[in-house]
Amino acid sequence: MEFQHITTKTGLDLVQAGGLTDAHAVHCFTTRAGGVSTGHLASLNLGPSRGDDPENVRENFRRICAALGTDPAGLVLSHQVHRDNVRVCTAADAGKGYDRVRDYDADGLVTDVPGLTLTIFSADCIPILFYDPVRRCVGACHGGWRGTAMDIAGKTVRTMQAVYGTAPGDLRCAIGPGICPKCFETDEDVPQAMEAALGSGAMRCVTALGGGRFQVDLKGIHRHCLEKAGVSPDKIVISDDCTACRPELYWSHRIVGERRGVQCALIALRP
Numbered sequence: 198m199e200f201q202h203i204t205t206k207t208g209l210d211l212v213q214a215g216g217l218t219d220a221h222a223v224h225c226f227t228t229r230a231g232g233v234s235t236g237h238l239a240s241l242n243l244g245p246s247r248g249d250d251p252e253n254v255r256e257n258f259r260r261i262c263a264a265l266g267t268d269p270a271g272l273v274l275s276h277q278v279h280r281d282n283v284r285v286c287t288a289a290d291a292g293k294g295y296d297r298v299r300d301y302d303a304d305g306l307v308t309d310v311p312g313l314t315l316t317i318f319s320a321d322c323i324p325i326l327f328y329d330p331v332r333r334c335v336g337a338c339h340g341g342w343r344g345t346a347m348d349i350a351g352k353t354v355r356t357m358q359a360v361y362g363t364a365p366g367d368l369r370c371a372i373g374p375g376i377c378p379k380c381f382e383t384d385e386d387v388p389q390a391m392e393a394a395l396g397s398g399a400m401r402c403v404t405a406l407g408g409g410r411f412q413v414d415l416k417g418i419h420r421h422c423l424e425k426a427g428v429s430p431d432k433i434v435i436s437d438d439c440t441a442c443r444p445e446l447y448w449s450h451r452i453v454g455e456r457r458g459v460q461c462a463l464i465a466l467r468p
């Protein structure tokens with residue numbers, strides 16, 4: 198089983214990938230289940246800017262941290278702008294975006310500081326988590342189509358390489374729940390951007406439907422980018438779950454639009 202759903206005693210339904218949790222690291226991908234938010238945000242909304250009661254969002258994060266065995270004070274939240282900024286997080290970033298002001302834009306986060314829980318948001322976009330068990334560092338990034346075309350996944354690998362001495366072949370990578378090709382139909386601007394930025398190899402993940410319409414496999418393109426960055430194919434796992442095919446389980450922007458919550462992917466070195 199590459200991915201499994203785990204139900205906690207507080208009712209969280211968390212998705213975990215094989216190989217990314219061990220004696221030194223913890224991680225999960227969240228779903229809609231097990232939180233305290235109500236109405237159209239029921240029940241596990243983790244977005245501080247979705248119009249939710251801030252105390253509900255904090256309680257939702259506390260439940261996840263309890264499940265992971267981490268301290269909410271160590272949460273570090275991304276501030277996603279659909280670009281390729283990767284932030285190297287230090288102890289000074291603990292709590293930023295959660296209970297302290299966030300002073301950066303970042304679609305990717307990396308750290309080697311135990312107890313910092315790197316957190317990225319998604320609602321159809323593709324979340325990716327990274328763990329280097331040799332150099333003991335972790336990363337998280339978010340790839341919508343713009344970030345995907347900017348090679349955010351490869352850039353996260355190269356940042357870990359440059360800052361922590363990570364050998365890409367040591368990395369374990371999990372591409373989490375996100376939109377599937379059938380649900381991600383686009384005009385030609387998206388595949389054109391992919392080919393211009395990533396080369397023809399990325400086009401294996403694009404299917405022409407005729408009439409100027411295309412299906413784009415964002416998870417497959419991230420896999421291509423990770424392999425190009427030196428990650429071993431047998432250390433990349435991809436969740437089959439599509440957020441738009443399963444809107445009862447996941448937050449999906451395509452299906453629900455703006456009036457929705459948001460899920461997270463989180464990873465930490467154990468404190």
Ligand SMILES: [Zn+2]
Pocket residue numbers: 376377378379380439440441442443
């Ligand atoms: Zn789908």
